[in-house]
Every structure is written in structure tokens, then in C-alpha cells.
Amino acid sequence: MMFPMEPIGTARTPYTETAQVPKGPGTEHHAEGVLELFPQFEPGLKDIEGFSHLYVLWVFHRAQGYELEGTPPTDTRPHGVFATRSPRRPNPIGLTVVELLWREGNKLHVRGVDMLDGTPLLDIKPYLSSVSVSELRRGWLDEAEARAAEGR
Amino acid sequence: MMFPMEPIGTARTPYTETAQVPKGPGTEHHAEGVLELFPQFEPGLKDIEGFSHLYVLWVFHRAQGYELEGTPPTDTRPHGVFATRSPRRPNPIGLTVVELLWREGNKLHVRGVDMLDGTPLLDIKPYLSSVSVSELRRGWLDEAEARAAEGR
Numbered sequence: 001m002m003f004p005m006e007p008i009g010t011a012r013t014p015y016t017e018t019a020q021v022p023k024g025p026g027t028e029h030h031a032e033g034v035l036e037l038f039p040q041f042e043p044g045l046k047d048i049e050g051f052s053h054l055y056v057l058w059v060f061h062r063a064q065g066y067e068l069e070g071t072p073p074t075d076t077r078p079h080g081v082f083a084t085r086s087p088r089r090p091n092p093i094g095l096t097v098v099e100l101l102w103r104e105g106n107k108l109h110v111r112g113v114d115m116l117d118g119t120p121l122l123d124i125k126p127y128l129s130s131v132s133v134s135e136l137r138r139g140w141l142d143e144a145e146a147r148a149a150e151g152r
Numbered sequence: 153m154m155f156p157m158e159p160i161g162t163a164r165t166p167y168t169e170t171a172q173v174p175k176g177p178g179t180e181h182h183a184e185g186v187l188e189l190f191p192q193f194e195p196g197l198k199d200i201e202g203f204s205h206l207y208v209l210w211v212f213h214r215a216q217g218y219e220l221e222g223t224p225p226t227d228t229r230p231h232g233v234f235a236t237r238s239p240r241r242p243n244p245i246g247l248t249v250v251e252l253l254w255r256e257g258n259k260l261h262v263r264g265v266d267m268l269d270g271t272p273l274l275d276i277k278p279y280l281s282s283v284s285v286s287e288l289r290r291g292w293l294d295e296a297e298a299r300a301a302e303g304r
Contacts, residue, residue: 001158001159001272002156002157002158003156003157003158003159003211003213003244003272003274004154004155004156004157005154005155005156005157005243005245006153006154006155006242006243007153007155008242008243041220041234041242043220043221043232044220044221044232044233044234044235044242045232045234045235046221046230046231046232046235047231047232047235047291047292048232048234048235048291049291050235050289050290050291050292050294050295051235051289051290051291052283052287052288052289052290053283053287053288053289055247057209057243057245057247059155061155068193068195068196069195069196069198078198079198079199080195080196080197080198080199080200081196082193082196082197082200082275082276082277082278083196083197083198083199083200083202083203083278084278085277085278085280089275090158090160090193090196090275091157091158091160091209091274091275092155093157093209093245093274093275095207095209095247095277097281097283120153120155122155122243122245123234123241123242123243123245124234125234125237125247126234126235126236126237126290126291126293127283127288128237128290128293129249129288130282130283130284130285130288131204131205131249131279131282132282132285133282133284135204135205136204136205136279136281136282137202137203137204137205138202138203138204138278138280139199139200139201139202139203139278140199140202141278141280142202143202
């Protein structure tokens with residue numbers, strides 16, 4: 001059973017090659033970009049201005065195939081693909097939380113993009129709630145960041 | 153341009169009909185369920201036990217078509233589909249943050265499911281960071297919840 005997904009628009013970002021996207025321990029994404037919806041989807045943005053943050057679902061459109069275990073740029077050890085943000089996933093869907101700066105018709109100006117310029121967008125959703133930091137455990141990533149901080 | 157997505161597994165939840173899924177102002181999801189991956193994807197779960205929370209991407213497999221504006225169960229006023237969690241989206245992808253309780257081979261026991269039993273799963277990702285509550289604005293939803301609380 002296959003589910004076909006069709007882009008609703010395109011991301012405009014500063015990154016034309018994957019090597020330009022900041023990666024590695026402690027990376028924060030502050031780059032600004034534009035989520036440009038195809039004009040027919042603009043009515044779907046009504047009232048989105050009220051939300052400070054959005055989920056963006058998009059396609060890793062340059063990823064070829066997948067691997068179930070791999071070593072991410074944040075570590076020197078392999079992990080399962082579902083425990084990483086690897087683009088080489090069974091379904092190559094990316095997920096990014098962005099801050100909404102302003103809207104201009106069918107264009108959302110946002111901060112926090114980490115996808116390539118020209119990336120096909122699949123969906124935008126309001127970001128509604130947070131897990132409190134005190135509840136959050138980040139597994140191998142915390143360990144890898146600690147090792148990197150110690151220069152190991 | 154279409155991107156075909158193929159399920160990696162199935163959600164087991166207490167909900168067999170959409171009417172059973174808690175909805176409306178202030179809803180919190182505490183229901184337990186199981187994310188059951190197809191056996192061939194089990195290696196992709198390596199090291200996932202270290203994460204307290206996961207993103208689950210799934211298909212609203214019973215949704216028929218979409219509407220760009222609609223009135224959600226949390227409000228009496230219409231909003232754009234990208235400012236809501238409506239299942240009737242151009243790409244019917246659902247996104248849920250769950251708490252990982254334990255893993256049993258290819259099965260993840262989780263808390264916080266809000267999808268129907270039998271829902272096709274597309275992806276699982278580690279939940280890595282939170283937007284602080286002081287930064288978060290929730291637009292029409294805050295307003296609708298305030299109106300509901302006042303009985304209007």
C-alpha cells in the first residue's frame with residue numbers, strides 16, 4: 001500500500017548544497033527563509049499569523065534510498081535511522097520547527113530553516129505545545145555531545 | 153511531481169472510531185498504544201530507548217480529500233487548514249509527540265497516542281528540543297480555549 005504525496009510549495013533557503021547546512025553537536029538553526037506555497041493553497045494559511053512556531057514537513061528530495069543503521073554527523077557511532085535525523089530514511093520526510101516572522105500572501109517568512117533551497121513542502125502545522133525540558137531525555141545525542149565537548 | 157510513501161508499520165491504539173479520540177479545548181492525550189514496525193525495519197530502532205519522547209508521522213488513512221478552510225472541534229470559527237490539525241489536508245500526514253515507555257523488539261510501547269487503531273506509520277524521529285513555553289504563541293487556539301472556558 002502506497003500513499004502518494006504531492007508538494008504544496010517550495011522552501012527558499014540560503015543553502016544550495018547539503019554541506020552548507022550546519023550540522024554536528026549543539027547545532028542551532030537561525031537561518032531565515034521563506035516557505036512559498038503554490039497560489040492555490042494560500043487560503044489554507046488563514047489565521048496562521050497567530051502562531052509563533054510552525055512544524056514544516058518536507059521531502060529530502062535529494063536523498064537516494066535508505067539505510068537502517070548509520071553514523072550521524074553528531075557522533076562517531078552508528079544508530080538506528082529512527083533514532084536519528086538522517087535523510088536516508090524509508091520515507092524521506094523531513095520535519096523542522098520554525099519561528100514564523102511574518103506572512104506575505106502565500107509566503108511565510110520564517111527563522112530556523114535547515115533544508116535545501118528548492119525543497120518540496122508537504123505540510124505546515126501549528127506548533128502547539130512543548131515537552132518540558134526537565135522531562136526530556138535525548139539518548140545517544142546527549143552522550144555524543146558530552147564526548148565532543150570533552151574533545152574525545 | 154509525486155512522492156510515494158510506504159508504511160513502515162502500524163499503530164495499535166484504543167481508538168477504533170474517530171469519535172473516540174479526545175478532541176476539543178485543552179485536550180491532553182494520555183492513552184497508551186504500541187507502534188509496531190514491520191519486522192524488516194527493526195534494525196532502524198537501535199538506540200531509540202535512550203529518548204524519552206518521539207515524533208511519529210502517520211497517515212490519516214480514512215480522510216477523504218481536503219478542504220483549505222474548516223472549523224475545528226476546538227472552535228466555532230473557520231481557520232486555514234495549515235493553522236489546524238485537521239485530517240482533511242492536502243497531504244494527509246499526522247504528527248504526534250509520544251512518550252516512549254519501553255521497547256520490545258519491533259514494538260514501541262508509548263503514551264500519548266491520538267491516532268486510530270490500524271493507522272499506517274510513515275516515520276519515527278527523536279524529539280530533540282522544545283520551544284520554551286514563554287516564547288510560544290498559539291493564535292486562534294488560545295482564543296478559542298479562553299472563550300470555551302468562559303462558556304461563550
